[in-house]
Amino acid sequence: MSTTPDIHAELRRRRDELAEKVATLHWDLGGLTYEMAIRDHFRLDVLVRKAAELQDADAELGEVERLVAEVDQGVGGQCRACGAPHSRGAAYCWRCGQPLMLQAQSTLVGAAVVPAPAGLPAGSAAASPPPPARALSDQTTTPG
Numbered sequence: 001m002s003t004t005p006d007i008h009a010e011l012r013r014r015r016d017e018l019a020e021k022v023a024t025l026h027w028d029l030g031g032l033t034y035e036m037a038i039r040d041h042f043r044l045d046v047l048v049r050k051a052a053e054l055q056d057a058d059a060e061l062g063e064v065e066r067l068v069a070e071v072d073q074g075v076g077g078q079c080r081a082c083g084a085p086h087s088r089g090a091a092y093c094w095r096c097g098q099p100l101m102l103q104a105q106s107t108l109v110g111a112a113v114v115p116a117p118a119g120l121p122a123g124s125a126a127a128s129p130p131p132p133a134r135a136l137s138d139q140t141t142t143p144g
């Protein structure tokens with residue numbers, strides 16, 4: 001019950017729209033291919049453009065479906081600008097276009113200290129002795 005039903009409904013509506021768009025594009029592409037086939041005249045550029053359009057819509061549909069599933073499970077987060085839910089790792093809000101990664105970072109900085117990434121053992125850099133450079137500096141020749 002953390003998300004408002006309005007946004008949930010909007011998400012599902014968007015998913016339905018995209019599903020319909022993908023279905024329509026499928027039909028278009030199939031019909032187009034058929035028309036070309038019976039005329040024995042294939043326009044590859046037209047087919048490729050149509051297929052790219054379908055691919056885009058299909059990818060967006062996949063994202064929205066994932067989003068709907070994640071909202072149902074309560075994972076992901078919420079856009080600060082408009083309150084729309086987003087999936088974990090989403091870069092931009094699907095609803096208002098706000099960059100979500102920046103929001104997440106500023107939230108982390110303000111809320112808690114993030115543990116350093118693995119790779120450098122903590123404290124090893126501070127514990128290492130300084131390089132023996134001072135002995136050389138004692139013997140510097142007079143500038144000339």
Ligand SMILES: [Zn+2]
Pocket residue numbers: 079080081082083084093094095096097098
């Ligand atoms: Zn938003």
